[in-house]
Amino acid sequence: MHNQHPQPVEDYMTANMILLAVNLMWVFVAVWSVWGLAPVVLSAVALNHLITRLEHYRRQRDNTLGAPADNR
Numbered sequence: 001m002h003n004q005h006p007q008p009v010e011d012y013m014t015a016n017m018i019l020l021a022v023n024l025m026w027v028f029v030a031v032w033s034v035w036g037l038a039p040v041v042l043s044a045v046a047l048n049h050l051i052t053r054l055e056h057y058r059r060q061r062d063n064t065l066g067a068p069a070d071n072r
Helices: 013-035 037-064
Strands: none
Touching: 013 037
């Protein structure tokens, strides 16, 4: 049985981020054309808040990952 991967796997992170940005753009344009600018701004603020919370959660998880437990 082989323990190594036969060949390196390509990194598609940049392509995925571009695709995400394009999709987000057309969704925002569609929402703007149907309901106006206010829902677009509110959803953008909500997305920004969720991304910030995710960043704080991941940063906190990474900082405490190898820390010993508090034995009191």
